[in-house]
Each structure stands twice: as C-alpha cells, then as structure tokens.
Amino acid sequence: MTFEEIYSNIKKQKYAPIYFLMGEESFYIDKITDYILANALPEAERDFNQTIFYGKDANIANILDTARRFPMMATRQLVVVKEAQLLKDIEFLDSYIKNPLKSTILVINYKYKSLDKRKVFTKNIAKYGILFESKKIYENQLPDWIAKYASNLKLKIDTKAGILLSEFLGNDLSKISNELDKLSINIPKGSTITAEEIEKNIGISKDFNNFELQNALGKKDVVKANQIINYFSTNEKNKPIFVTIALLYSYFSKILKFHFLKNKTNDKLIASALGVNPYFVKDYKSAARLYNPRKVVSIIKLLREYDLKSKGIGNVSSKNGDLLKELIFKTLH
8 A cells, every 4th residue: 555545544544453664764654653643542542552662672472462452441452563673583473464453453663674575474464454665765756745745734845945955854754844844834824935945944055055056067157166165165064075976976977868868859758867857957958068978977087086085085184175176176177
C-alpha cells in the first residue's frame, strides 16, 4: 500500500492488525506511527493498553507476549516497536505475523533499511498485514514534494523558495516539513511562500547561496559569482566548501550530459534525462552555450582536484575560502 492509502485508512479508523514500516526515509514511517499513537486509543485507555518497545532494549519474547494478550477493559490494544532494525532475530515474529490477534494493532518501525522481499517472512507480512517501504526521494523530486506539502498547509510556494529550502536542508523530509509547518504559522492561508519569506523566517539568504552561485556561473556573471564566494569565505561554517563542490559537480555533470543528448528541443525529455524540474531546462540550455564539452570536462576535473585539496590532499596551508575563490576563478576563465 502507498502512504496515502495507509494514511487515508487510519484517518477513517480502519486499522490493520500489523504495520511493518521500513525503508530509508523516516518521515513517512514517523508520520504513520505518530498518527496511530495519537488516535488509535482514547487517552483514558492508553495506560493499560498502549506499549512502546525500543529495538535496542527489547527482545522478541516480550514483544510476542504483549501482542498476544487481550486488551484491558477496551476493544483493542496498541503495541509499537521503534528502532526495530536493532532487534535480534526479528524473523521470530513470523509465528505471530501468520496468526495475529484481531484486538491488537502491532506497529513495527524498521528504519533506514528494508527487509529482503524474497524472504518468506517478508511475504507473510504483506499477506497478513501492511508492509510499507518508505523510499528516499530524488533531488529532482524535491520541489514538487515541497509544493505538495505546502498545498496541504493551504499555502503556495514559488520555485525559487522551494529550491532554497531543498538546497539548504537537502532531501531530509522531516526538516523540510518542520520548516514549512513553522512558516504556516506566520503566513496567512492562501499566501505564496517567497524567497524573501524563507530568508526572513528561516535565515537562508536569498541572494548568497549555492543555487544563486550555480546561476551566476551558468550565466558567466563574474561579479555576482565573486560576491557570493566572498560571502561564503566569511561564512565557512554555514557554507562548507564540500557542499558547494558537490552541488557544482552535479550541475556541470548535467551540462555535460545535455551536450550529448540526441533530442535538445523537447524540454520534457531533457528534464527527464537530466533529472531536473522542466522549469530549469532553459538554464541548462543557456549554460551549455557558454560552456562547450571540453570546458565542462576541465571544470569537472577541477572540482575533483579542489575537493581533494579541501580535505588536505595536495594542500598544506590554503584555507577553504581561498580554495573556493581559486576554483571559481578557474571555472569562469
């Protein structure tokens, strides 16, 4: 089942006997678990009928004993196992999985990894309960995810603001959702979240960030690029060089890939091939006109070289701010 299907059912109080929530992305696992904890039982019944285990400290025997007992003066009980990836012999739960108690809701959080779907144990979970895999989303999917989450908060978000959030927070959905939740308190419903709102409420500079540096380089705007890296060099703690190099490596790799596309006219196909939002295809086309394949290859080599230098390899005394200035100068010239 998808997250949306599971969430829709539990909001209607349609609970399955078993939820095995696994995968690299913890956001959806926490979202489902938190909702069940808050709504499956009335508050007055939780003292006797709600039990939370932690994988590091729990054992299978105790979990099985608890899951098999009947609720006390209630129609059901809730058993939640957090950090289940730390449990030893988790497959010993199989006997219960195949014959769960209808009055028990068993929720198992198996974070940052997934079970082997070929195993009988995994197949049994899918057969007798709900097996959900929460996967990390790709970088190019983040703007759409952010726009959708903002929409659920009755807000809109412009493209630049979405990019700022994803660049600053990465693909950590929990952090992104927390920031959007905070913004929703300060911004009226129906409003549009802009880069200015992001800067004012979250503290991310709308003018001096890696996204703007990427844009400046893509246009060969020497003045703007130098303004940004001068800001970075005085804010090395908040603008670490390894993040900038990684993002520029991804950017120029996409420009190189664009050069070798057979179809350079269909923006949807280009966006799919590069793994970017179609809105930004025009920027890649423009950058490709300014950077031929030979130059892009030399820039990618530079990025690798300066990544090593930033880690002290082939560099004894240069500070990261100075290394970044050298790198940008050589990129532009």
